[in-house]
Amino acid sequence: MIKRTYIVSSSIAMSKRYCRENKNIGFIPTTLNHLVTELYNHPVFFMENEKTAVLNQHQQDLNLCKIHQSLNTDNYFYEAMKIRGNRGLVLKALLELKLSLNGADLSGLKLTDKRKTSSLIELYQAYEKEGAFDYSKMLFSVIERVKTSKYDTILQDTEFLFISDVEMIGFEKSLIELLRDKTSVTAFEVTKSELKFDALTCSSAITKANSLISSLKWMKDHGLDSSNTKLVALSYDDYAPELYKLREKLPVYLEHGIKCSSFSFFESFMTFLSSRSQTYREHDLFLQKLESTVRMRTEDTSYTELERKFYQMTLLHIRDLKGANSEYEDMGIAIDPYELLVMELEGLRFSASDLDLEESGLTLSRIEDAYALNSLNVVILGASHANYPKKLKIDPILKEDERESINKSIDAKLSVKPFYIEDMLDKLISNSSGKSFLIYEGHSTETGKLTVPSSFYNKVLKAKGEEITIENIYNLCGVKERYVDDLSSQGEFLNVFSNEGLKKNINIQNEKLYSKEIEDIDYAINDKFRTRLSASSLESFYKCPYMFNLKSNLGVYAADLGPDDRSSWLSATERGSFLHAAYEFALMPFIKSKKVYKSYLKGLKEKDLEEFMEQTMNSKVQETDELLFKDISPEIAEHIKKSELLEMRENLESFIEKELENLSEFYPIELEYKFAYTWKVDGTELSFAGSIDRVDTDGKGNFKVVDYKTGKNYFKTTKEYLFDVYDKKYKTHKVYFQHALYTKAMLESEYKSDIKSISAGYYFSSERGEWATVFHEGDTPEKKLEGILKTYVKEASEGKYFKNATQCTFCEYKQLCAGKQLKRKHIAFPQLVNLQKAVGENDA
CATH class of the missing domain: 1.20.1440 (de novo design (two linked rop proteins))
Structure with missing residues (x-):
């Protein structure tokens, strides 16, 4: 009797192609999810299976809406679940929990955030009570049947071959172990790829169409055709339309179809x-x-x-x-x-069948559908950093540390790290026994600028014994030469291409203007009054009260709805933190010494700066002992990281030079100075806590409070009103309160009896900020701040938190903000007017 062999992989397309290429009788392509579903629905169990209907996405969402409405309004997830996209994330997290618990009680759950603990228990219990039939019920039914030998007869003529690494959630792994005891289960072996760099050609082009043309020319030059060469795209949907256009000239097959x-x-x-x-x-x-x-x-x-x-x-x-x-x-x-x-x-x-494409000719695949398959030759399209490697993030509903806490407190089986198949590109090339061609678009046709290549090219350079630099990668791929060749061959096509690239916005229609009446989409209601404040939380209230309510009152996270593919190592915020830490390491030895500041600065050598950079790179979070910077984005191309470190090293050197250049009688006495104090305003006691980047003194009772800024300097002079500045480019107001809060902190500190005067302001420590120091005009910013706090107490205590549409452009909470708020910029809501007046210079 011929045994049935289930070919299991992370992609049904890859399983199907394996079966098609091996042409073995009895092969059945599947994924783990499909396998569980098929085992559950086996005809033998027809009578005992639960009769269910497959829910479409709206029906699933309606079930979640019912769950949402059953929650207490102070539930951690309540506000977030008002948004459909967030409900989808919540459903994913709940299903993952269910797959990892197998009916276990959640009552013993312990997270760091007690509110989130009770909220998650309430949410999960509501989900269980809803009782919707889902994949988890099929999985646990199959597990129980395997345990009780109900599948033994079926499994004796069945075996399983895993041709790729497969994500297993919770008890799915237990099922595979049970099946292994019953029949043959051949697992995918993760082995280190042995890349054949001598058979690899690297190239570039200026358009997707030119990438295809260059690939076909390379195949022709090497006597290759569709019968012996795989065509794989790292950004499949970018190349499928281009290949489809060639169907009249040569037979093509689009494995994943094409977007409508x-x-x-x-x-x-x-x-x-x-x-x-x-x-x-x-x-x-x-x-x-x-x-x-x-x-x-x-x-x-x-x-x-x-x-x-x-x-x-x-x-x-x-x-x-x-x-x-x-x-x-x-x-x-x-x-x-x-x-x-x-x-x-x-x-x-x-699908390919919708397009009348036959399973022959030049086949285009996604890398996730092809990386584990053997081939003679392979062409890889689009190896730019924007699409490979991808940085995957774990589900934002259950963060990494929370998953660990859940596993420990209730003995669950949640995945702690995001599932990611490492080195797909390496495996794809190493599975090719012949030649490989790797190409990407070296220029942006919109900007004309060079684009960042994939970090995979680092491995090629390393194998060739060349230094890993961006210039060497450009030489490796012939970026400049290919640009000239492609440009000359384009002719009039470039003009047409640039026009076709400008798609009209089909949603722009004449709409009825919003009325000036205040509607419930304009504000949130919350009777919670926050008395614990920081500079950033108070600034967020004055920028947009609605955002403040979400962030500070309700503790609602800004949902992270997808992978973060970026062509830089550190984000702007992370870069600022790195430089702040480097400045601290550079100046801390002086504070601990008894040297004169000028002598200390002049005595710093190159090796000292290198040591400060190394200390910064290895600095840790005190509470968790985790590395602050070293572990950020490990998949980022080495030349990118090296370039950014060099740039920040130059910034540190400039920082020391500027300190020497601007020497005065003042010198630093505190770095990252922590404070906490209370302030009674109109009968309400407000509390503040934070840290000051730097405190300087002249030793005669005069102090300077400094906050580092690594961005652009929006102020015009070195002495001016700091609370409010208008950004002409984005037509929005920026508010700054640190200088005033920090002044008050010093007046409440152990230095208060020594203080005769305080200057407070910002140091824009970068070329972009022109290394400017900007201090508040006048030495009593805390008096103005008291008036600002009075407005906060009055407006926030009324329980309405209005939306400020002038802040929407860069707001991370856009998806939690109902209504097309940008169209209501012209409405002068009284609260927003009062807040703007409170920070204005005329009221100073």
Whole structure:
């Protein structure tokens, strides 16, 4: 009897291709999730299986809405779950918890944040009470059946071959161990790749189309064709449309299909959709009219077969949304059917069969669908840093330290680190027994600037014994030569390309202007009054009270909704923290010594600066002993990290030079000076805590309080009003309170009896900030701050927190802010006017 062999991988497309290429009778392609589902639904268990209906995304969301409405309003997740996208994240976290608990009691849960602990227990219990049938029930049913030998007869003629590393959540790993005891389970072996760099060609192009043309030319020059060469894209959806255009010239196959948005009729329909949403404002009527129109288009033979297929898929989404819309209304939940449809339709894609593409010819695959497969030769498209390597983040609902706490406190099996298949590109190339071609777009056609290549090229340079520098990577890929060649071959095409790249915004329509009446979307209500403040929290209140309420009152996180792919090692904030730490290490030896400041600075050598940089790199968080900077983004290209460290090393050197250049009778006596004090304002006691970057004195009772800024200096002179500055570029006000809070802190400190005068301000320690020091005009900023605090007490105690639309551009809480707030900039809400007046210079 022929045994059935399930070919399991992280991608169903990879499993199918393995079966297709090996042509072995009895091979069944699957993923772990599909395998569990198939085992659960085996005909033998038809009578005992729970009868269920598959829920569409709206039905799942409605279940979450019911759970949300059952929560106490002070639940940690309550505010976040008002947003549909966040509900999806919550569902993912709840399912992962369920897969990791197997019915275990959550009552013993212990997290650092007690509020989040009780909130998570309440949320999970509500989810369990809802009792929706999900994947976890199938998994635990299958596990129990395997344990009790109910699958023994089935498994005796079955074996499992894992051809790639597979993410296993919770008890999925236990299932595999149980199956291993019953039958043959061959696991994917993670081995170090042995790359054949002598058979690897690196190149570049200036467009996606040119990348394909160069790849085909390379294949032709080496006598290769589609029968012996794999074509793999690191950004599949960027290359699929380009390859599809070549289908008349050569047979092509798109393994993952192509997005519907790649076709001109998609944009036309989206424009139509937008106009209908403006014509029919009532949701039911909008969906009813839309359903009628789309249904007719599915049957209209004047449209191509592909267009009718698109309308058939669209019709299903409209009907699902139409069915859910009334339930949303009954629950009092506001949704925008137009926006939901736009998001859903933008994700639609045609399969290869929809496109009438046969499984032959030049096949384009995603790297995650091909990396574990053997091949003779391989072409890899788009090896730029923007798409490889990818930095994956763990689900923001359950952070890494919280997952560890959950596992310890209730014996769960949550994954602590995000699942990531390391070195997919390495494995893909090492699985090729012949030649490999690696190409990326070396220039941005929009800006004309050079783009950052993938860190994979570092390995190529290392293998060649060359220094890892960006210049050597550009030489390796022939960036300059390819740019000239591609440019000369483009001709008029470049002009057309630049125009085609400017897509019109199909959503811009004439809309009715918002009224000036205050609506409930303009503010939040919260009777909680916060008395514990910091400079940043108080500044956030004056920038946008609504954001302050979310962040400081409710403790709502700004959801991280995706991977963070970036072409730099440190973010702007992390870079600022690094430099602050470097300055501290540089000046701390002076404070501990009895030297004259000038002598100390002049005595610093190159090796001292290197030591300060090394100390900064190895500095740790005191509470957790974790490395502050060294472990940030380990996958970042080494030449990028080296370049940034060199730049910050130069900044530190400039910092020392500027200290010498601007020597006066003042010298530092405190660095990262911690403080805590209370301040009674209009009968309300407010408390403040924080740390001051630097305190200087002349030893005669005169003090300077300094806060480092590594960004741009928005002030015009060295002495001016610091509380409020207008940013002309973004038409927004920036508020600064540190100088005043720190002045008050010094007046409450152990130095208070020595103080005759205090100057407070900012030191913009960078070329961008022109190494400027800006101090407050006048030596009593704390008096102005007292007036600001009185306004805070009055406005915050009323319990309404208004949205300030002038702050939306860079706000990390955009997705938690209902309504199109930017369109309400013209409304002068009294609270926002009062706050602006309070920080204004005329009121000083």
